[in-house]
Amino acid sequence: MYGLMGSLKAAEGRRPELIQLLLAESGDMPGCLSYVVAEDPADELTVWVTEVWKDAAAHKASLQLPGVKAVIARARPLIANFGEYRETRPVGGHGLAD
Amino acid sequence: MYGLMGSLKAAEGRRPELIQLLLAESGDMPGCLSYVVAEDPADELTVWVTEVWKDAAAHKASLQLPGVKAVIARARPLIANFGEYRETRPVGGHGLAD
Numbered sequence: 001m002y003g004l005m006g007s008l009k010a011a012e013g014r015r016p017e018l019i020q021l022l023l024a025e026s027g028d029m030p031g032c033l034s035y036v037v038a039e040d041p042a043d044e045l046t047v048w049v050t051e052v053w054k055d056a057a058a059h060k061a062s063l064q065l066p067g068v069k070a071v072i073a074r075a076r077p078l079i080a081n082f083g084e085y086r087e088t089r090p091v092g093g094h095g096l097a098d
Numbered sequence: 099m100y101g102l103m104g105s106l107k108a109a110e111g112r113r114p115e116l117i118q119l120l121l122a123e124s125g126d127m128p129g130c131l132s133y134v135v136a137e138d139p140a141d142e143l144t145v146w147v148t149e150v151w152k153d154a155a156a157h158k159a160s161l162q163l164p165g166v167k168a169v170i171a172r173a174r175p176l177i178a179n180f181g182e183y184r185e186t187r188p189v190g191g192h193g194l195a196d
Binding site: 001003005019023026027029032033034035036037038039040041042048050052086087088089090091092093094095096097 | 099101103117121124125127130131132133134135136137138139140146148150184185186187188189190191192193194195
C-alpha cells in the first residue's frame with residue numbers, strides 16, 4: 001500500500017469551503033482505501049489529509065480523474081500554502097475500504 | 099470525530115514485531131473508525147499510526163480494554179522512543195468504518 005499524510009493552510013476564512021471541496025470526490029477514486037480530511041484543532045486555517053492507496057500508481061492515476069482535476073482547480077485559490085507532505089507505507093489496520 | 103497521528107521509533111531490529119503487535123487488536127476497538135499502521139519508507143525503525151475515533155472518549159476508553167492493555171505492555175520494550183503526536187478533528191472522507 002501507499003500512504004500520504006499532509007497539511008495545507010487555507011486562505012483566510014476559506015477552510016470550510018476547502019474542506020468541502022476536498023471531500024467532494026473522496027468516495028469515488030479507484031484504488032483509494034482511505035481518505036480522511038481533518039481540521040487542525042490548534043490552527044483555524046490548517047487542514048490535514050491522510051490517504052491510503054492500493055499503490056502509488058493508483059494515487060498518481062487519481063490525479064488525472066476529471067472530477068479530481070476539477071476539484072484541484074477549484075481548490076487552488078483557497079489554499080494559502082502547503083505544509084507537511086509525507087509518504088508512508090501502510091501495512092494494515094482497520095477502516096481500509098475496498 | 100477525534101483523530102490522532104503519531105510516530106514511534108522501534109528498538110533496533112524490532113519494527114516488524116512492533117507493527118504486528120499494533121495491528122493485533124486494531125479490528126476490535128469500539129468507536130474506532132480507522133486505525134492504520136504504516137512503515138516510514140525513509141527510516142527503517144519508524145512507524146506511523148493514524149487513527150480516527152467517534153470521539154475522544156472512545157479513544158480514551160480503548161486504552162482500558164484488556165486486549166489493548168496487553169498490547170501496550172508487550173509493545174513497550176519494543177519502542178525506543180515516541181516521535182510526533184498530533185490530535186486532529188476529522189470531518190469526513192472515505193474508509194471510515196462503523
